[in-house]
Amino acid sequence: MTAPTEAGWLEGRLAPVPDEIDATGLEVTGALPPELTGRYFRNGPNPLPGRPSGHWFTGPGMIHGVRLRGGRAEWYRNRWVRTRTFTDKNARFVGDDGTLDFTAVPANTHVIPHGDRILALVEIGLPHEITPEIGTVGPCDFGGTLTTAMTAHPKRDPVTGELLFFGYGVLPPHLTYHRLSADGARIVESREIPVPGPTMMHDFAITEHHVIWLDLPVVFDLDLAVKGRGMPFRWDDAYGARLGVMPRDAAGEVRWFEIDPCYVFHVGNAHEDGAGRIMLDGVRYRPEDFAASWREIGGSANPAQDAAESDTAHLYRWALDPATGRVAEEQLDDRAVEFPTHDDARTGLRHRYLYTVAGHAVVKYDLRDGSSSAREFGDSASVGEAVFVPAEGARAEDEGWLLAVVSGASSAELLVLDAADLSRTASVRLPRRVPAGFHGSWIPDARRGHPAA
Numbered sequence: 001m002t003a004p005t006e007a008g009w010l011e012g013r014l015a016p017v018p019d020e021i022d023a024t025g026l027e028v029t030g031a032l033p034p035e036l037t038g039r040y041f042r043n044g045p046n047p048l049p050g051r052p053s054g055h056w057f058t059g060p061g062m063i064h065g066v067r068l069r070g071g072r073a074e075w076y077r078n079r080w081v082r083t084r085t086f087t088d089k090n091a092r093f094v095g096d097d098g099t100l101d102f103t104a105v106p107a108n109t110h111v112i113p114h115g116d117r118i119l120a121l122v123e124i125g126l127p128h129e130i131t132p133e134i135g136t137v138g139p140c141d142f143g144g145t146l147t148t149a150m151t152a153h154p155k156r157d158p159v160t161g162e163l164l165f166f167g168y169g170v171l172p173p174h175l176t177y178h179r180l181s182a183d184g185a186r187i188v189e190s191r192e193i194p195v196p197g198p199t200m201m202h203d204f205a206i207t208e209h210h211v212i213w214l215d216l217p218v219v220f221d222l223d224l225a226v227k228g229r230g231m232p233f234r235w236d237d238a239y240g241a242r243l244g245v246m247p248r249d250a251a252g253e254v255r256w257f258e259i260d261p262c263y264v265f266h267v268g269n270a271h272e273d274g275a276g277r278i279m280l281d282g283v284r285y286r287p288e289d290f291a292a293s294w295r296e297i298g299g300s301a302n303p304a305q306d307a308a309e310s311d312t313a314h315l316y317r318w319a320l321d322p323a324t325g326r327v328a329e330e331q332l333d334d335r336a337v338e339f340p341t342h343d344d345a346r347t348g349l350r351h352r353y354l355y356t357v358a359g360h361a362v363v364k365y366d367l368r369d370g371s372s373s374a375r376e377f378g379d380s381a382s383v384g385e386a387v388f389v390p391a392e393g394a395r396a397e398d399e400g401w402l403l404a405v406v407s408g409a410s411s412a413e414l415l416v417l418d419a420a421d422l423s424r425t426a427s428v429r430l431p432r433r434v435p436a437g438f439h440g441s442w443i444p445d446a447r448r449g450h451p452a453a
């Protein structure tokens with residue numbers, strides 16, 4: 001008899017918490033900027049007690065929220081997102097007739113504000129609307145206008161306010177581009193994009209005039225899907241790897257650029273360089289790095305790569321030149337990083353700074369002069385994605401704060417780092433540890449349609 005396989009995503013820094021709690025009047029160290037009045041929400045998988053998930057990515061979403069107001073930290077609470085799979089353990093994503101239920105999903109990957117709503121996202125299903133108190137309203141298809149799944153990494157155009165995103169599907173259409181109105185009421189454009197097959201497309205990028213696609217060799221595997229546990233995707237050398245440049249203007253087709261095989265979960269940003277080239281920054285996994293990471297969180301890797309020990313990813317820049325059809329790639333740093341973030345007001349535009357998480361540190365890159373700085377939190381600290389919040393009336397791109405959850409074995413903090421000087425910090429003590437998760441957002445009280453309360 002073989003021993004049960006250890007499920008690494010149920011232990012250590014990823015181990016779920018067993019329940020939902022509330023705490024008020026949180027202890028603050030240092031001075032919280034009073035203008036940080038709003039909510040920091042962060043999403044991540046958190047399997048229910050007694051219902052272990054088959055892969056880190058498939059656990060039900062739990063949102064951890066911290067309410068800041070006028071220099072105080074008023075509350076912390078955590079809530080599961082009540083999707084159909086959460087409330088009904090018999091709910092199935094794939095029905096007996098082969099149809100997909102986009103509400104039978106774990107809404108576990110991201111949480112964003114758009115228009116009047118706060119949306120919890122997972123790439124295989126519909127967004128789920130949640131309240132400012134982290135209650136679940138229910139699935140949202142924007143008045144019936146969204147008929148595919150929705151990526152967890154939409155991009156808000158800082159000029160138009162529209163939300164650009166895509167849905168990928170294991171059944172055709174494999175890729176559909178969508179544009180959601182600035183008020184979030186309805187989808188105003190949907191466009192099917194021809195791709196060779198169904199892949200796990202986690203992120204994409206936009207520039208002022210283009211959409212950038214990442215068509216990479218992590219493909220849907222029907223055999224794994226039939227077995228029914230975990231994530232039915234695996235590396236496929238035969239698929240190839242390509243980046244696509246698509247004019248946002250509906251008239252144009254996608255121009256594809258073959259690249260060295262790799263996987264990219266997360267894009268940093270992209271922009272047009274003024275000389276006709278598209279510059280894309282992202283965190284790149286070599287095939288063997290992807291295989292090692294994927295296995296660790298419950299996936300099936302290509303057996304040929306099972307011996308790989310590496311599990312690191314690095315910040316890269318791809319320069320795509322539509323005039324020549326050439327693509328150049330450059331590794332920007334030798335640190336192993338993930339969770340790239342930037343000032344969302346620069347999405348699709350030229351940016352100077354990127355922020356990432358590297359081991360137990362937050363790293364800031366200055367892409368103009370090539371320098372970087374890091375703030376270390378020690379070997380026992382699990383450091384989450386650092387979300388940039390611009391200061392009111394900011395003049396410099398890094399004038400603002402980085403919000404990140406740093407968790408230890410029994411307690412956690414919400415850190416508020418000065419983005420211009422990472423050594424300057426305030427923090428909010430949270431009442432319990434917070435499992436390492438995925439993505440979050442700062443949701444200010446004073447956003448369009450939401451005057452400060």
Ligand SMILES: [Fe+2]
Pocket residue numbers: 109152153202265266438439
């Ligand atoms: Fe992600």
